[in-house]
Amino acid sequence: MSDEMEQVGVSESQPGSRSHLWPRLALVQVVLLLAAVVVALPVAFRSMGILLTDSQARTLYDFPSGQAATPASTAALEKSESYFNVAAINLDEDLGSITLAISGHRICPNGVCSTLILNLVSLEDNADVRRALPPSAPLTLTPDQEIFSQTIQLPVRGQPSQYPFDDYVLWLGLTGTVVENGEKIHLTRGLIAKRALITTQNQLRDFLMAPPVEIDPARVTAMTDPQEFVGVQELRFERPIHQEILAVLLILLIAVSAIMAVAMRSITDLIVGIGSLILGIWGVRSVLVPSSLSVVTSIDLALSVIILFVLLGLTVRSALHLHKKSELPPMTWRRRPRG
Numbered sequence: 001m002s003d004e005m006e007q008v009g010v011s012e013s014q015p016g017s018r019s020h021l022w023p024r025l026a027l028v029q030v031v032l033l034l035a036a037v038v039v040a041l042p043v044a045f046r047s048m049g050i051l052l053t054d055s056q057a058r059t060l061y062d063f064p065s066g067q068a069a070t071p072a073s074t075a076a077l078e079k080s081e082s083y084f085n086v087a088a089i090n091l092d093e094d095l096g097s098i099t100l101a102i103s104g105h106r107i108c109p110n111g112v113c114s115t116l117i118l119n120l121v122s123l124e125d126n127a128d129v130r131r132a133l134p135p136s137a138p139l140t141l142t143p144d145q146e147i148f149s150q151t152i153q154l155p156v157r158g159q160p161s162q163y164p165f166d167d168y169v170l171w172l173g174l175t176g177t178v179v180e181n182g183e184k185i186h187l188t189r190g191l192i193a194k195r196a197l198i199t200t201q202n203q204l205r206d207f208l209m210a211p212p213v214e215i216d217p218a219r220v221t222a223m224t225d226p227q228e229f230v231g232v233q234e235l236r237f238e239r240p241i242h243q244e245i246l247a248v249l250l251i252l253l254i255a256v257s258a259i260m261a262v263a264m265r266s267i268t269d270l271i272v273g274i275g276s277l278i279l280g281i282w283g284v285r286s287v288l289v290p291s292s293l294s295v296v297t298s299i300d301l302a303l304s305v306i307i308l309f310v311l312l313g314l315t316v317r318s319a320l321h322l323h324k325k326s327e328l329p330p331m332t333w334r335r336r337p338r339g
Contacts, residue, residue, distance in 0.1 A: 029256050036252070040245045047242035050208070060085070063174070063198035064231030066212035082106045082116070082196040087203045089151070091168060091237060093160035094294055098170055098237075101203070102139055103149040114180045116141040118187075121173040122154040123220045123232060130222050156237075163289065163297040164243040168207070170235045171215055172200070175227040189217075189230045200233060206290075207237040247288050251302050254284050258306055262313035267321045274314055278307055 060069040063086070083104045090099035100120070106113050121136040137152035158168030176187040185191075192198070202209035215232040261277055262270065281303055288299050 029259075033252055033256060037249060040249060044242035044245040047240045050240070060199040060201050061212045063200050064214045064233040066214050066233060068211070069199055081108065084196060084198045085201060086120075086172070086198065087201040088209065088235065088237070089203050091156065091204055091207060093158070093166070094292075096155055096158065097153050098156040098168070099151055099153050101149070101151050105147045106141070106145075108146065113141070113143045113146060114178050115143060116176065116178050118174065118176040119227075120152060120154065121175065121229070122156070123171040123173045124157070125219065127220050127222045131224055133225060160293060160295045161297055163293060163299065164239045164247045165298065167236060167238045171220065171232060172235055173217070173220060173229045173232045174198070175229055177227075186227055187230050188228070192230045200235065202237070204237060206239070208240055210236040210238060247299060250284055250288060251299070254281050254303075255306050258310050262310055262317065267317055270314060270317065274310070277310060281306055281310070
């Protein structure tokens with residue numbers, strides 16, 4: 001008699017334990033997600049503050065060393081004849097190009113300036129296999145140009161499909177010649193250091209620039225190059241970290257919401273509201289992805305996967321519902337006997 005009562009108690013406790021399974025799993029997901037939000041939000045707010053204060057636009061870096069310019073270092077070079085500033089002002093992810101604004105002035109001895117021809121080159125780490133000079137843009141200054149401002153475009157390396165975890169790299173190389181007294185002289189690093197001051201700067205609104213890194217010119221110089229590079233600097237542009245954090249949190253939130261809707265809604269409500277649920281999931285894209293970005297991004301893939309699992313969950317629940325309504329024998333999973 002006692003054995004029969006124990007069996008009845010076990011059989012009665014099993015449905016109850018199963019009915020609590022989904023709420024408990026959902027509670028664990030919500031608690032973990034809440035903890036992630038609490039940890040990530042301070043970092044995101046700090047990143048927003050950096051973008052709003054525009055502190056990067058005021059920071060200048062010496063070319064090619066990459067050291068941040070200071071009043072002391074600028075005063076030490078006040079005897080230079082030419083001052084150049086190279087500022088990144090626009091980055092087109094679709095075209096894979098960056099726009100640089102080159103501005104500055106020249107203080108020429110005796111009021112007579114030389115003809116200066118600069119070539120800014122977009123380099124890669126492939127000097128051992130390339131033949132031709134990579135894409136470049138010239139800047140020509142005639143003797144009557146003491147104050148100048150010009151924009152150029154150069155290719156940039158990056159994968160926009162990885163948005164918002166995409167970054168873009170430009171290895172900016174510099175070559176040039178100067179014409180003095182009818183004599184054409186190729187610029188060297190020593191000549192540039194003695195007579196010119198060059199700085200780089202980030203003025204992009206949607207990207208942060210990591211401190212530039214100096215690249216050894218020998219690393220990017222091929223045997224067929226017509227001129228030596230007087231300097232090479234790596235410029236790396238990254239998305240603000242708050243965009244990455246917000247993208248991950250919103251994807252997780254919409255995923256948890258979709259899972260809870262599929263698991264806990266009645267089958268009738270789920271079938272009626274599946275269209276609005278899918279539209280709500282896909283609507284997150286307009287919040288996270290800029291309208292100017294036309295490529296398929298990692299966010300598109302993540303949302304597509306969520307929609308796929310929502311439709312798969314709807315199909316499974318519909319099959320179970322129709323099986324129950326058909327009054328067919330319950331489905332059981334039997335293990336195959338061993339041996």
